[in-house]
Amino acid sequence: MGNVLEIDRITKRFPGVVANDAVSLDVEAGEIHALVGENGSGKSTLMNIVYGLYQADSGEIRLNGERVEIDDPRDAINLGLGMVFQHFMLVDTLTVAENVILRAEPQKFRFVDYRKAEQEVARLADAYGLRIDPRAKVADISVGQEQRVEILKALYRRAKVLILDEPTAVLTPQETEELFQVMRNLREQGTTIVFITHKIKEVLAISDRVSVLRRGKLVGTRSTAETGHKELAEMMVGREVLLRVEKEPAKPGAPVAEISGLYVDDQRGTAAVKDVSLKIRQGEVVGIAGVEGNGQQELVEAITGLTTARTGKVLLHGEPIQHLGPMRIKRKGISYIPEDRHKRGLILDYNVADNLILGLHTQPPFVEHRLFRSERHIAEHARKLVEEYDIRPPNPELLMYTLSGGNQQKAIVAREFSRRPEFLICSQPTRGLDIGAIEFIHREIIRQRDRGTAILLVSAELDEILSLSDTIAVMYDGKIVAVLPAQEADERRLGYLMLGGDPHLPEGDAERGVTAT
Amino acid sequence: MWWEYVVYFVNATVLAAALRMATPLIFASMGGILSERSGIINIGLEGMMLTGAFMGMLVTFYTANPWVGLIGALLSGGVVGLVHAVATVRYKVDQVVSGTAINIFAGGFTVFMLRTVFDVAGTSPAVERIPTVAVPLLRRIPFIGDILGHQNPVVYLALILVVAVHLFLFHTVWGLRLRAVGEHPRAADTVGINVFRARYLAVIASGALAGLGGAYLSIAHLSRFGDGMTAGRGFIALAAMIFGKWTPFGALGASILFGFADAVQMRLQEVGIPRHFVLMLPYILTMVALAGFIGRATPPKSIGKPYEKE
Ligand SMILES: Nc1ncnc2c1ncn2[C@@H]1O[C@H](COP(=O)(O)OP(=O)(O)O)[C@@H](O)[C@H]1O
Ligand SMILES: [Mg+2]
Numbered sequence: 001m002g003n004v005l006e007i008d009r010i011t012k013r014f015p016g017v018v019a020n021d022a023v024s025l026d027v028e029a030g031e032i033h034a035l036v037g038e039n040g041s042g043k044s045t046l047m048n049i050v051y052g053l054y055q056a057d058s059g060e061i062r063l064n065g066e067r068v069e070i071d072d073p074r075d076a077i078n079l080g081l082g083m084v085f086q087h088f089m090l091v092d093t094l095t096v097a098e099n100v101i102l103r104a105e106p107q108k109f110r111f112v113d114y115r116k117a118e119q120e121v122a123r124l125a126d127a128y129g130l131r132i133d134p135r136a137k138v139a140d141i142s143v144g145q146e147q148r149v150e151i152l153k154a155l156y157r158r159a160k161v162l163i164l165d166e167p168t169a170v171l172t173p174q175e176t177e178e179l180f181q182v183m184r185n186l187r188e189q190g191t192t193i194v195f196i197t198h199k200i201k202e203v204l205a206i207s208d209r210v211s212v213l214r215r216g217k218l219v220g221t222r223s224t225a226e227t228g229h230k231e232l233a234e235m236m237v238g239r240e241v242l243l244r245v246e247k248e249p250a251k252p253g254a255p256v257a258e259i260s261g262l263y264v265d266d267q268r269g270t271a272a273v274k275d276v277s278l279k280i281r282q283g284e285v286v287g288i289a290g291v292e293g294n295g296q297q298e299l300v301e302a303i304t305g306l307t308t309a310r311t312g313k314v315l316l317h318g319e320p321i322q323h324l325g326p327m328r329i330k331r332k333g334i335s336y337i338p339e340d341r342h343k344r345g346l347i348l349d350y351n352v353a354d355n356l357i358l359g360l361h362t363q364p365p366f367v368e369h370r371l372f373r374s375e376r377h378i379a380e381h382a383r384k385l386v387e388e389y390d391i392r393p394p395n396p397e398l399l400m401y402t403l404s405g406g407n408q409q410k411a412i413v414a415r416e417f418s419r420r421p422e423f424l425i426c427s428q429p430t431r432g433l434d435i436g437a438i439e440f441i442h443r444e445i446i447r448q449r450d451r452g453t454a455i456l457l458v459s460a461e462l463d464e465i466l467s468l469s470d471t472i473a474v475m476y477d478g479k480i481v482a483v484l485p486a487q488e489a490d491e492r493r494l495g496y497l498m499l500g501g502d503p504h505l506p507e508g509d510a511e512r513g514v515t516a517t
Numbered sequence: 518m519w520w521e522y523v524v525y526f527v528n529a530t531v532l533a534a535a536l537r538m539a540t541p542l543i544f545a546s547m548g549g550i551l552s553e554r555s556g557i558i559n560i561g562l563e564g565m566m567l568t569g570a571f572m573g574m575l576v577t578f579y580t581a582n583p584w585v586g587l588i589g590a591l592l593s594g595g596v597v598g599l600v601h602a603v604a605t606v607r608y609k610v611d612q613v614v615s616g617t618a619i620n621i622f623a624g625g626f627t628v629f630m631l632r633t634v635f636d637v638a639g640t641s642p643a644v645e646r647i648p649t650v651a652v653p654l655l656r657r658i659p660f661i662g663d664i665l666g667h668q669n670p671v672v673y674l675a676l677i678l679v680v681a682v683h684l685f686l687f688h689t690v691w692g693l694r695l696r697a698v699g700e701h702p703r704a705a706d707t708v709g710i711n712v713f714r715a716r717y718l719a720v721i722a723s724g725a726l727a728g729l730g731g732a733y734l735s736i737a738h739l740s741r742f743g744d745g746m747t748a749g750r751g752f753i754a755l756a757a758m759i760f761g762k763w764t765p766f767g768a769l770g771a772s773i774l775f776g777f778a779d780a781v782q783m784r785l786q787e788v789g790i791p792r793h794f795v796l797m798l799p800y801i802l803t804m805v806a807l808a809g810f811i812g813r814a815t816p817p818k819s820i821g822k823p824y825e826k827e
Contacts, residue, residue, distance in 0.1 A: 053707070073707045077709060083707075090704060091704055099704075102693065102708050103694060103705075
């Protein structure tokens with residue numbers, strides 16, 4: 001089969017960036033074509049141009065060999081293009097059916113024929129295996145269902161080419177699997193799909209071919225069967241990527257932090273952390289593995305002073321700190337990389353420079369004469385960190401929300417690591433980031449370890465725990481159920497323990513105990 | 518006995534008066550609903566009503582036909598709506614600021630015109646008015662007939678309008694699209710709805726309806742224009758719209774409730790309760806209603822925010 005969609009030397013500039021730089025890409029009829037690249041590499045921009053939301057500065061688009069002008073989404077829809085956006089475009093207060101038919105309503109004398117609309121939506125949903133209730137209000141359905149509504153919207157408009165912009169970013173693994181099934185159904189029935197993602201695993205699982213963008217340029221297109229994880233990662237990042245973190249064995253020193261008999265209540269007042277004791281020594285990474293929601297967050301909040309423990313002790317160099325507030329705990333040399341960078345770690349409406357002194361903003365040299373900001377020191381600090389931690393774009397005056405997730409996280413890491421903490425707590429430090437940023441942050445964590453910092457790492461990603469930790473503690477139902485040296489741990493054993501398996505059974509028996517690992 | 522008091526205040530005569538007092542509120546609140554459902558706050562309803570009241574009188578003065586006057590009010594209100602639309606949709610002026618400016622301008626403009634055209638201050642000369650009619654069968658139904666049977670045609674027009682706006686919003690394709698525009702303009706844009714055009718039309722219609730509400734005062738209820746004769750009814754209509762959760766029937770109910778407070782107020786004066794105290798009643802009722810109920814009313818989501826492409 002030939003190409004349905006040909007993108008020919010498309011260039012698009014935004015103030016300060018070339019989002020697409022002469023990108024050419026062919027999509028064959030009936031294939032699932034993955035479009036990958038790190039955050040900010042121009043994937044969404046390219047597809048927004050195809051869909052008529054943005055206008056290219058130069059280049060052309062051909063559909064079935066014919067040059068087309070796509071001035072707005074209406075043109076795109078008429079040409080048989082459909083797009084599901086990264087941020088859904090649904091009207092909450094309307095029903096599923098109303099959202100699907102919007103501006104293509106079945107009607108009688110300009111009155112909406114709701115019966116026909118609901119029948120049609122139900123029929124389509126059935127045909128493609130998209131389970132959904134046409135009468136449900138969109139405000140009441142799950143994110144996974146919202147996505148189905150978006151897909152239905154495109155199908156209802158007879159889309160022949162369907163563009164999905166990072167559809168899996170908001171889905172659980174289960175929902176992702178369901179989406180893939182739907183995509184396979186669509187392909188079977190002749191729909192061509194452009195699938196945007198930055199997860200290589202997904203590319204390999206579902207696509208027929210894959211194109212890689214990097215900093216606005218097309219790096220290349222491969223047949224999925226003839227490429228692999230390593231090549232794609234390198235194409236995305238532009239250099240060899242260490243999928244494993246390189247590190248020397250740890251040289252642990254004296255204990256820095258000691259937690260004993262800690263009980264912490266959650267917001268509803270039930271015990272979320274139960275009798276936790278842990279010791280973290282200089283120059284070692286202690287990883288806490290566990291399915292999310294088993295008390296990790298409460299544990300971290302108690303150590304950092306964001307909540308108060310019910311009973312138990314947290315000692316820093318032998319001195320109890322569990323009764324102190326977050327500011328004073330911070331001043332004792334504890335740094336914290338929070339799991340929700342938008343709620344906890346940053347003020348998105350402040351600029352980068354001000355974010356880089358958060359928590360230090362009351363101390364010299366950032367304060368002069370006890371009252372006034374020292375703009376000179378603040379600017380100098382920002383300039384130094386932006387360069388050292390490669391925060392992009394390298395302009396400390398930009399407001400934080402204009403940065404990509406990876407660069408926001410780099411800013412937090414820069415601020416916290418540059419304080420040279422004695423005890424560092426990292427909670428899900430790489431959630432939602434792309435490979436390049438993950439690699440960078442992993443390297444920095446190991447660098448901190450090697451200068452003697454005691455590190456507590458909480459992560460739901462087993463890969464991350466296994467590659468960074470020296471000692472691994474498994475948390476289940478608020479308790480530490482096992483502590484083991486990293487050399488003795490592997491994915492299977494940890495998975496078993498995380499789901500509540502008995503730590504005293506040897507591994508052979510372990511496998512009989514669980515199925516989900 | 519207590520029920521004698523109830524009957525004194527709640528009877529067909531008072532309810533008929535309530536409906537008359539509610540009529541300008543109904544027109545303006547329907548206008549408010551259209552504008553706000555499209556995402557544009559219309560605090561300028563008051564000024565649009567006042568303009569309509571004046572122009573309705575003026576056109577009637579020259580044509581001696583109050584029905585033509587009504588059309589004049591409709592058009593002039595629409596023009597003021599257009600001004601609000603250009604300011605807020607095209608130039609993205611803050612919607613509250615634009616509406617407030619319209620109110621201030623309309624107040625000054627009508628006083629000025631009254632002086633220039635008629636060389637009088639305060640009230641215009643008397644003009645023809647639309648006479649009340651008696652509906653043959655309806656008026657014979659006991660109680661209901663006493664309330665509805667003998668009213669001004671413009672009152673009936675208001676009631677028909679409520680049904681029309683309801684059908685428009687919730688049953689036609691344009692209504693569905695308008696609601697989408699007000700809730701999530703970008704989503705509407707991505708399926709090819711022209712957000713700007715929808716908002717222009719909604720705000721112009723909003724002004725036209727408010728203009729009709731104003732004209733009811735000057736050429737149906739009374740037969741002359743007086744300075745500031747809308748007396749805050751544009752704001753009360755806004756309250757009725759919110760109280761009615763941006764739905765036509767809800768706003769109708771709230772308008773009648775406020776109209777009722779207005780009618781009872783006249784009765785209370787008869788029994789010798791101080792006039793200025795009594796005049797506060799509809800406003801107090803408005804505030805109590807809003808304080809008590811607004812918590813559960815959510816406005817269209819994009820309201821107040823100008824839409825930008827890209
Ligand atoms: N509307 C816009 N205005 C200015 N810059 C933009 C806009 N949209 C995207 N960009 C910039 O263009 C680049 C590519 O962004 P995008 O296409 O969203 O990347 P991706 O989808 O691959 O993460 C980024 O540097 C981003 O900051
Ligand atoms: Mg994107």
